[in-house]
Amino acid sequence: MNFGNLSSLLANLWSGLRSLKLSLLTLFFLAGSSVLGTILPQKLSIAEYHQRLGPVATHLIRFLQLDDMYHSWWFVGLLGLFALNLAACTVHRLPGVWRQITRPNLTPSDRWLQNRPQFCEWRVAKSLEAMEHRLTETLRRRFSHVRRDTKEGTVWLFAQKQPWARLGAYVTHLAILIILLGGVVGSKGGFQGYVTIVEGHTVERLRLNDGQKDVSLGFGVRCDRFAVEYYADSDRPKEFRSLLTILEDGREVPGLVKVPVRVNHPLRYRGLTFYQSGYGVDAHLFRFRVKPRGGDPFELEVPSDRMVSLPDGTSLAVAGYLPDFEGRGPVAGLQFVSPDGRPGRAMAFYDPDLGAGRADAPYTFRLLSIDQRWYTGLQVSRDPGVPLVWLGCLLLVLGTLAAFYFSHQCVWLQLKPDGSGTCLRFAGQAHRHGESFGKRFANLCRDLQQSVSEELS
């Protein structure tokens, strides 16, 4: 390929990449395709799409990865194009803007001054030297700093306000790039998982959300207790709370014992964050008063999912229960196997008046309470991109505020000797809010005229 062709191709590519037309197109495309993703149900199985939408649509969905549209090749590509456009536009424009605010044109030509959005000129029959100090002071009342330059007897005064507002747009662009970078860092270096821990148990591994992979946490997390708190006199949950303990090599880590983890109040440890996000009943705990025939009664706790041994070797399990037996409290059905291998059954009532079983039974049982043993569900994530995202968000807010709530205002006052008097040209421009700047400019112009006419009077 011819070198000239290549460079013109690159130049075309560059000007296309930084063009505002491309910005608008990507913004509209991003908006439009995002709509699609909210209408089409996401992350269903291919079979479900087939059943709901038919074969043609399913084919399209598979090709365009519409089942997970926001992570599809073309949506990510669109975001990449958006990022490139932002970066190219910033690289192209920022140097010029930077020059304008750091090295403004201090000695502009007459014609350039006349072409500013705000302009006025008048003549005063007084020498330049006699007025300059007064005019500078008048300008300084509105602008803290006034710069002066001179060339061939002509004097220029320059003042500006809020020049940093010009950077707002570029700070916003940079912020978006940082947020996108944070997203990439998070998706490459982070993961999301879910873990359930039964009260009293410890887990050391985590199942990731995508795929079936298990990863080791590198430490243990024990759930000491889970509780749902309700609003008073209501069945609305107020708070889900797990008490978690972190274990290193099986030992409790000081300061991380029975830490309450609630919705909106996660626990962070070694780069992982644990969020309260689900719960359920793992097992029921039955408490019985057991009276051996001819022996002393004792209390016994039996989980619904386990067999428990009595002192004489009889093993016991709960076969089932009714939460309420004819209005007289709960009842549990028990199965047991005596030490000689003979199976047996018994009922345990909550109500002491109800039958205690056969007289020759080895044990009689009374049900004292039924409690629940909970498991807690924790969303676990590692996202090294989050600090970048927050930095980006902060810059995004500051950038948009600077770009739209503040305005870079510049004024130039040119004093040119004209015979015995002086010709004054006053020009101004603001990068935002031109109308209100126009009013302020007119006032300032009047003040300048008065300040020099006073001196004459």
Place this chain on the structure above:
Amino acid sequence: MTSFNLLNGATTAYFIAFWLLVAYAGLRRETLGRMGIVFTWVGLIVHAMGIGLRWYESYQLPGDVGHAPFANFYESVVFFGWAIVLAFLLLDLKLRRRVIGVFALPLALACMGYAQLSGRDAIEPLMPALRSRWLTYHVISCFLAYGAFTMSFCVSVMYLLKERSRNLAPQTAWWHGFIGLFPGRDTLDDVNYRAVAIGFPIWTVGIVTGAAWANYAWGRYWSWDPKETWSLIVWFIYAAFLHARLSRGWSGRATAWLAIGGFVATLFCYLGVNLLLPGLHSYGS
């Protein structure tokens, strides 16, 4: 006096103000316009008192249910109405064109009417996910931005009406007089831009606070939930608006239509997502 009575009072004041402004638009009597604005201010203050009292009332209820009054659909639509009226009155302070109220107040009235018809005005305890101080910051910034975008919508409609009536020659004297009350087309166009420029950073704050909150509550700052996605769609549309206007010199009809499109997306973000799409903000319905 309960917050419900105060909010009813505010609705009544807006209703009277609206008809006073309609009469002003028809008869062009300055007094009517001034009275309309006075009633709107009274409504805004009573409305604010109603929201404040509801906040206080929630803390008086048994069972520690106290929270900022932005938690369910009733409360949000009441606050939307307040944000619209606030935006209108701030614009009126600047422009002194009462006729804008003929367009803005019906939207505020629709909000208040919707709130009252929904019949779900009981103060409800917060579900665990909403028990966060981010709730207040997130909701206030989102709804202030809604208010600004609503103003941009109103002046865009006025711009298009004015533009259209200029092109159509024969008009009734009444219509001509009505349109004559509008600010000039350049002013309408400028106000459209200014409203979007004021709303856009606030909307950005709304999205950012939402992301921060989501990160605390769910462990992800962004999960492409329909509400999140639609808030981003609105952001994209207004970002396109600002670029088209500031850097490509779009103005007049083009930006007016773009602002109307942005407002439709805003409304969908607020209402449509909750009514039509499933997602994490479903408690808002």
